[in-house]
Amino acid sequence: MTDNTERHNAKMAKKKAARDKIMATKTEEKGLVIVHTGKGKGKSSAAFGMIFRCIAHDMPCAVVQFIKGGMSTGERDLILGNFADRCAFHTMGEGFTWETQDKSRDIEMAQAAWAKAKELILDETNRMVLLDEINIAIRYDYIDVAEVVDFLKTQKPPMTHVVLTGRNARDELIEIADLATEMELLKHPFRAGVKAQAGVEF
Numbered sequence: 001m002t003d004n005t006e007r008h009n010a011k012m013a014k015k016k017a018a019r020d021k022i023m024a025t026k027t028e029e030k031g032l033v034i035v036h037t038g039k040g041k042g043k044s045s046a047a048f049g050m051i052f053r054c055i056a057h058d059m060p061c062a063v064v065q066f067i068k069g070g071m072s073t074g075e076r077d078l079i080l081g082n083f084a085d086r087c088a089f090h091t092m093g094e095g096f097t098w099e100t101q102d103k104s105r106d107i108e109m110a111q112a113a114w115a116k117a118k119e120l121i122l123d124e125t126n127r128m129v130l131l132d133e134i135n136i137a138i139r140y141d142y143i144d145v146a147e148v149v150d151f152l153k154t155q156k157p158p159m160t161h162v163v164l165t166g167r168n169a170r171d172e173l174i175e176i177a178d179l180a181t182e183m184e185l186l187k188h189p190f191r192a193g194v195k196a197q198a199g200v201e202f
Helices: 002-024 043-056 074-082 103-122 134-139 145-154 171-176
Strands: 033-037 061-065 087-091 128-132 161-165 179-182
Touching: 033 043, 033 171, 043 061, 043 074, 043 087, 043 128, 043 161, 061 074, 061 103, 074 087, 087 103, 103 128, 103 134, 103 145, 134 145, 134 161, 145 171
Parallel strands: 033 161, 033 179, 061 087, 061 128, 128 161
Antiparallel strands: none
């Protein structure tokens, strides 16, 4: 038992030394472009986790929701009710196209959301701006991906983090991202007839 413990401790000490050496080279700080995409759940949830970290660190931040409409959600209610001084929250969408059934209106709302997003990103007091479901608006060509890419590359302040969520992120966005994560779907309760539930989906 003692030999095993000693071997384990020596192995961990070696790992720690190697890790410390790597970490010593990571000194740069910068505003990141972060993409959460994929068919699996958790894209917005992970993004809101980062927003709540910013709030906890007293870092001003902002959220723009491109698709979600006026339905009450836990994230929005919590932020507006308790942290509106630290996080600006803008629900700009009116639901999915199959709900609104008005493409021209959807495009108009997506363009308004993008205009608000640019305004919030350019405000350097915001440490992070979450563009929730923007990938869907881009996928449907409500917003020009080339314009989004150009803005993020040329106008985003150097220390501002921008998080873009939604399925089917365009390759152009993934290419310029500093961090891109694809959520993989393994199982989903919806397929077993279970509806969206408070605390899990909203």
